[in-house]
Amino acid sequence: MWGVNRALRSGGIARIATLAVALLLGACGPSAPRVEVIHFWAMGTEAEVLAQLLPEFERTHPLIKVEVQQLAWTAAHEKLLTAVAGDATPDLCQLGNSWIPELVALKALEPLAARVSSSQQVVADDYFPGVWQTNTVEGTLYAVPWYVDTRLLFYRRDLLRAAGFDAPAQTWTGWLAQLKAIKRMVGPQRYAVLMPLNEFEPLQILALEQSEPMLRDGGRYGNFRSDSFRRALSFYRDLFAESLAPAMTNQQIANVWNEMGKGFFTFYISGPWNIAEFKRRLPAELQSSWMTAPMPGPEGPGVSNAGGSSLVVFRRSKHQQSAWELLEYLSTPAIQRRFYELTGDLPPRRSSWQAGTIATDPYTQAFRSQLERLRTFPQVPEWEEIMQEMRIMAERVAQGQEDVDSAVTAFDLHVDDMLAKRRWMLARQQGRLSANP
Amino acid sequence: MSSRPDTRGYAQSQSGWLFALPALLLIGVFFLLPVLGALLLSFTDFDLYALADVSNLRIVGLHNYHTLLITPMFWKALGNTSVFVILGVPLSLIASLGTALLVDSRLTRFRGFFRTALFAPVVTTLVAVALIWRYMLHTRYGLINDLLTHLGLPAIDWLGDPHWSMPAIVLLAVWKNFGYNMIILLAALQNIPEDLYEAARLEGAAAWHCLRHVTLPLLVPTLTLVSIITVSGYFQLFPEPYVMTQGGPLQSTVSVLYFMFEQGFKWWNLGFASAVAFVLFALILLLTLLQLRLARRVGEI
Numbered sequence: 158m159w160g161v162n163r164a165l166r167s168g169g170i171a172r173i174a175t176l177a178v179a180l181l182l183g184a185c186g187p188s189a190p191r192v193e194v195i196h197f198w199a200m201g202t203e204a205e206v207l208a209q210l211l212p213e214f215e216r217t218h219p220l221i222k223v224e225v226q227q228l229a230w231t232a233a234h235e236k237l238l239t240a241v242a243g244d245a246t247p248d249l250c251q252l253g254n255s256w257i258p259e260l261v262a263l264k265a266l267e268p269l270a271a272r273v274s275s276s277q278q279v280v281a282d283d284y285f286p287g288v289w290q291t292n293t294v295e296g297t298l299y300a301v302p303w304y305v306d307t308r309l310l311f312y313r314r315d316l317l318r319a320a321g322f323d324a325p326a327q328t329w330t331g332w333l334a335q336l337k338a339i340k341r342m343v344g345p346q347r348y349a350v351l352m353p354l355n356e357f358e359p360l361q362i363l364a365l366e367q368s369e370p371m372l373r374d375g376g377r378y379g380n381f382r383s384d385s386f387r388r389a390l391s392f393y394r395d396l397f398a399e400s401l402a403p404a405m406t407n408q409q410i411a412n413v414w415n416e417m418g419k420g421f422f423t424f425y426i427s428g429p430w431n432i433a434e435f436k437r438r439l440p441a442e443l444q445s446s447w448m449t450a451p452m453p454g455p456e457g458p459g460v461s462n463a464g465g466s467s468l469v470v471f472r473r474s475k476h477q478q479s480a481w482e483l484l485e486y487l488s489t490p491a492i493q494r495r496f497y498e499l500t501g502d503l504p505p506r507r508s509s510w511q512a513g514t515i516a517t518d519p520y521t522q523a524f525r526s527q528l529e530r531l532r533t534f535p536q537v538p539e540w541e542e543i544m545q546e547m548r549i550m551a552e553r554v555a556q557g558q559e560d561v562d563s564a565v566t567a568f569d570l571h572v573d574d575m576l577a578k579r580r581w582m583l584a585r586q587q588g589r590l591s592a593n594p
Numbered sequence: 595m596s597s598r599p600d601t602r603g604y605a606q607s608q609s610g611w612l613f614a615l616p617a618l619l620l621i622g623v624f625f626l627l628p629v630l631g632a633l634l635l636s637f638t639d640f641d642l643y644a645l646a647d648v649s650n651l652r653i654v655g656l657h658n659y660h661t662l663l664i665t666p667m668f669w670k671a672l673g674n675t676s677v678f679v680i681l682g683v684p685l686s687l688i689a690s691l692g693t694a695l696l697v698d699s700r701l702t703r704f705r706g707f708f709r710t711a712l713f714a715p716v717v718t719t720l721v722a723v724a725l726i727w728r729y730m731l732h733t734r735y736g737l738i739n740d741l742l743t744h745l746g747l748p749a750i751d752w753l754g755d756p757h758w759s760m761p762a763i764v765l766l767a768v769w770k771n772f773g774y775n776m777i778i779l780l781a782a783l784q785n786i787p788e789d790l791y792e793a794a795r796l797e798g799a800a801a802w803h804c805l806r807h808v809t810l811p812l813l814v815p816t817l818t819l820v821s822i823i824t825v826s827g828y829f830q831l832f833p834e835p836y837v838m839t840q841g842g843p844l845q846s847t848v849s850v851l852y853f854m855f856e857q858g859f860k861w862w863n864l865g866f867a868s869a870v871a872f873v874l875f876a877l878i879l880l881l882t883l884l885q886l887r888l889a890r891r892v893g894e895i
Binding site: 234235262263406408409538542552578579 | 641
């Protein structure tokens with residue numbers, strides 16, 4: 158019966174199906190305790206490994222049954238927005254944390270602050286503050302972090318040592334000197350660092366490391382003409398202008414791991430998923446010659462981006478309590494450690510890091526210290542679009558087609574245009590607030 | 595006297611409509627209504643915020659169309675698409691016609707095999723094929739660059755150089771699509787009566803003259819059809835850049851449809867995306883009418 162209900166829901170005639178099921182249930186009579194089925198949408202690998210984590214939950218919660226639906230990352234965003242539009246949202250869902258503001262704007266998510274404050278399992282102070290903040294939109298908590306994706310340096314120890322350095326520098330100046338030394342050593346055919354032109358994250362991190370934020374006035378206007386952003390973009394441009402980084406996309410590289418193994422580049426800014434990939438794909442003789450290190454900053458140890466996935470409860474869910482219990486279960490340190498061992502996803506709370514392989518793996522230690530220095534990107538629904546446009550602008554600058562000055566001026570105006578509707582909405586909300594005090 | 599045939603005509607047309615009704619209903623519900631909806635949408639600023647709360651929807655008149663005309667990215671996309679059409683359509687037609695003539699010729703052995711083999715790219719999955727093409731076009735390890743360097747030519751950064759990315763997409767699209775037109779042209783070739791060729795040969799026409807004065811004139815209607823389908827199809831370029839380059843490098847492979855897809859389904863600016871759709875529709879309609887008129891003139895000569 159539930160299977161049929163589910164099939165109909167996904168067909169998009171949720172209301173009729175719910176009605177039919179309600180009638181059927183009414184006919185069943187009230188005697189036996191009812192098993193509640195909660196629908197949980199998760200992406201890619203995470204959805205796959207849930208099958209190994211859920212039996213224990215269902216054993217300790219006999220009245221809850223969990224139905225997991227696996228979404229592909231590339232299709233998830235569209236699917237979620239259509240689900241909201243068609244009133245067919247799940248109970249619990251994994252959400253890339255940059256999508257939270259969008260779904261908040263759609264009024265699709267249930268605020269969670271009250272549940273968190275009375276929870277024994279989800280302890281806000283135990284979470285890394287940078288990533289916790291991404292789950293809060295205008296002061297209200299809408300999600301709980303599930304795992305963190307931050308980016309930092311992957312590098313070839315042997316090449317760095319051959320260029321005369323024991324460890325990666327902690328400041329931009331020091332790092333730049335290392336990159337130049339490596340470039341002198343490897344010659345024109347190879348490079349010091351890989352910053353793929355199809356990713357916005359490397360430049361986003363350089364910009365997050367600055368003192369001024371990228372949007373101003375409560376996310377109403379762009380702030381890309383600021384000295385801070387100019388400094389970040391100039392640093393980025395110089396890496397390409399001085400041939401320290403190849404002006405290439407990931408598609409052109411084709412196989413990043415092979416190329417790093419061949420020494421095509423020494424540094425690579427990437428995330429935790431690549432730890433497992435490098436362990437698996439680099440040949441045995443190279444296994445001792447790669448390492449991870451925190452991001453260097455303009456004046457000292459740098460900050461990085463607070464990406465990752467969160468768990469959210471949907472506002473229209475009829476099983477919010479059960480969904481929350483599952484969220485609590487997945488947030489316990491022991492389960493997070495097992496989850497890490499199954500996926501390589503880094504846990505977002507400190508106590509999860511204190512035992513097991515994650516506490517001892519040499520490659521995760523740089524991430525552990527980076528997680529204390531995360532900075533949140535502006536929480537506006539337009540952010541992802543702004544970042545894509547920034548990538549396009551940065552690609553032109555990196556290819557030498559536009560200079561920093563005219564690029565940031567034009568881009569800042571473009572961002573103001575993208576935020577026009579948001580400004581109109583905020584002004585209208587404020588008008589309404591002042592009209593009815 | 596005259597009333598009888600009239601009522602019969604009326605009854606006949608009535609039953610005709612009745613027979614057509616199911617099809618008309620389907621077209622109405624699944625084509626006309628959505629198109630009308632999209633047209634109305636293109637006069638609003640429907641976006642994420644409007645999806646949350648309809649009171650956030652504003653009727654903006656022709657504002658979307660105006661914004662579109664002053665958006666540099668749209669013109670760039672239109673330029674890219676035009677380059678693709680101008681390079682791709684003639685190449686595609688020449689390839690289709692050439693292969694159709696070859697596999698139609700009696701001198702060719704294993705005709706059945708070649709017909710199937712040349713049609714095979716049409717039925718393959720683009721995503722799988724694109725993966726292989728990405729390796730073939732690879733700057734350092736690619737087969738195509740290997741060939742070029744063997745011939746003493748410089749290697750080309752196919753997918754990384756904005757000047758070469760569109761030609762690379764054209765190459766893939768032509769290879770993927772020529773088989774379809776080849777089959778249509780082949781059918782038309784087989785419909786040309788053999789006695790016309792015999793008569794021409796008796797008059798002393800060489801192979802080239804046969805082609806020029808018998809085959810091609812008789813193929814004009816089919817060639818018109820094929821070129822109209824190809825032009826309107828190529829104007830809707832989308833999957834090739836979507837899987838090969840994601841619009842890069844430097845937005846050199848962003849097509850109008852790709853631009854619309856990003857606006858509509860990535861950023862949820864559905865009002866704006868609808869305006870793009872209608873501008874593209876108008877463009878394709880205009881070009882098709884132009885082609886029909888041209889073909890009529892060629893037919894008259």
